[in-house]
Each structure stands twice: as structure tokens, then as C-alpha cells.
Amino acid sequence: MSEAAEVWITGIGLATSLGEGLDANWDALTARRINVDEKGFAPYVVHPFALVNLDAQIPKKGDQRQMEAWQRIGTYAAGLALDSAGVKGNKEILGRMDMIVAAGGGERDLAVDSNILNLAALGNAAPGFLNERLMNDLRPTLFLAQLSNLLAGNIAIVHGVTGSSRTFMGEEAAGVDAARIALARISAGQSDIALIGGSQNGERKDLLVLYEFGGFNLKDKFAPVWARQNNAGFALGSAGAFLVIESKAHAQARGARPYARLTNVVADLALRKHPGDVTTTLEKLWSKLGKIDGQGAIITGATGAEPVTSEERAFLGKHRGFAVRATGTVFGHTMETQFPLGIGLAALSISRGALFSPNDPTGLEVEMPTPPSQIVVVGAGHWRGEGMALVEAIK
Incomplete structure (x- = not known):
């Protein structure tokens, strides 16, 4: 049996409520800046999408017009990832690049x-x-709502990514599986290079109504994820996050510089019938990641919804040597996009030799004075699904 191929993250595309591109998002994280709207969809709190020049990644106005916001956000972020990886416009590579998109049900009219x-x-x-x-x-x-695979179709049309295409649905778990399966395919030699990610338009009244039925929305006043015990819920965020991942051999052959290595992605589905089920499942996933140093970091997509956030916090309490960052505080909760977003931020942090600033008044998040060499990305869905990824520095 041949040895598994090492997989590198060579492209990161971020278009969020903080801005577009790696520098804009990094600068905002360093400055502890948050873009949140408490009034536009009151009583619900949302993180609105930052204004971008769509022409930069979606040059044809006709393409822009036929997309709804979630598709424009995702197609834009995918273009940024291809630019970041240095493959934008490379028809030979794009023609065989695989694509796995995590998407929701699309927008209603x-x-x-x-x-x-x-x-x-x-x-x-x-x-x-x-x-x-x-x-x-x-x-x-x-047809009632836009088809979930329209995002992948638009990325193929606009950017020419025409290898195999898969679209996964299933809220946060879809983002985990997009990364897990892409990694498995490249590790096994079934693929050389892949584009993975998702997008979310959090400024959708239909989504706010949907999640209100389950009592999941954060209401009235914004608070960081770890400070919502008395006002539980998530603030939907608008964001697109895409990654280009490829085998080490493929990246080296084309002279690509990696951000980090994607070492492992694992997933599970706790039954959540008894208190502590999520904590137990997260511990099991942790044990499957591989060798983890005691001074790494954790980037979590913790939602702020209960009881899952408290159970995840109990898990984090067992790993106090790790500096924690919650993406939900800064970006809002972006559902399918939350896990790819976490992987992108982990790779970006490793490449820049620093973990971005904490943004938490409770004391759970602390400064990390040393450069991170390992970051674990954690995803525990607001209702179902758990996953983890191990992102490492390339030595």
C-alpha cells in the first residue's frame, strides 16, 4: 500500500463582514474589530457582509445579476482563493481541479x-x-428556493473550475465533510488539487425566521460567544471562505508556496440525547487527530447556542494549555462556511507566525506569545454534527 500523500493548503480566499482578502481580515482581527448590526434585523443580531467590488472576481454583470447574494459571496471568495494559490486563469490546472462546496438550501424569493x-x-x-x-x-x-449546487455551477462558469464537482448539504457538518473528503482523496492519490469551501448570506429574513423557530437566534444585544449564557444564540454572519488544497508533490512541481499542512480531518455525529454527549464526542475526535503538542492553539466555530456551547466549553476546559479563539464572536455564525473559515484562519495564523488577537471578556481566550506550529479547528454544530481538523506548520 502506497504512503499517503502530504496535503498542503496553498490558497485561502476570505470575503467576510470584516472585508475581503487576507490582509483586511487579519488587520481587523488584530485590531479586535467586529462588524455587527443590532438594528437592521431587530431583534436579531447579524454580521453584515462588507462591501466589495464584485467586478474584481465576477467581471460579467450578467453573471452577477443572475446570482443571489450567497452565490456572489461564494464565487467572489473562490476567486480570491484561486488568486492566492496562483492558479487563477490556469486552464490546464483548473480543468482538472476538483471542487467540493458546502451549501445550504439557497435563498427564497x-x-x-x-x-x-x-x-x-x-x-x-x-x-x-x-x-x-x-x-x-x-x-x-x-423552485421554492435556489438549488444548493448553483454555487458550484457559478464557480465553474466564472472561474473555469471544471474537474469533478460535489455539493454537500447539512449545515455545519457539510463544511467538515467537504474538507474531510477532499483531504482523503488527495491523500489517497485520487486527486492532485481541490477547491473547497462555502458561503453564507446571513442577512436573510427567511433564515432568521427558520432559526427563530428553533430558538437559535441571538437577540437584542451583541455579546461575544463565551458571554452568552444569559442570552444564548448565534448571530448569523455573511461570509465566503474557500481553500485550495493540493498534494505536496503537485504544489512543488508548480512552485507553489504553502500556508500550512492539512494533516487530518475527522468527523462524528453525537446523538445528543444526554448531557455531556458532545463533550465526550469531541474528546474522541481529539484522540483521532494524531500527535498534538501541548502548546498549540484551538480555533473553534462555537455557535453561542445552548446546550452545545456549554458542552464544548467543558471540552476546552480539559485542554487549558491551548490558546482558544472563537470565530463566531468576530465573524458571526456562517453555518456551512464556519469550518472552512476556521481552517483558513488556522493556516493564515501559522503562515504569519502568530495567532490572531483574543476577543473575549470572560478570560477564556488569552494571548499566545509564541508562534503556533499546530492549530486544531473545532466544529460543533448548533443542532447536529461534530468535526475537527489538524493544521500544522511545514518544517
């Missing part, structure tokens, strides 16, 4: 929904009314 509900409430709903309105009012790319 709220104007159509509202019109249907208003007419129905007025008693103007004749037989066949609903079917007629859906057929006449929705665009061809919509």
Missing part, C-alpha cells in the same frame, strides 16, 4: 412569498392559485 401570502390572506386564492403563481413569478433558477 421573498417578494414572491409575500405576494402569495398576502393574496391568500385576502381570500383571492382560486383553485390552482399557488401553482400558477410559482410558475409565473419565480425565475427558472428557483
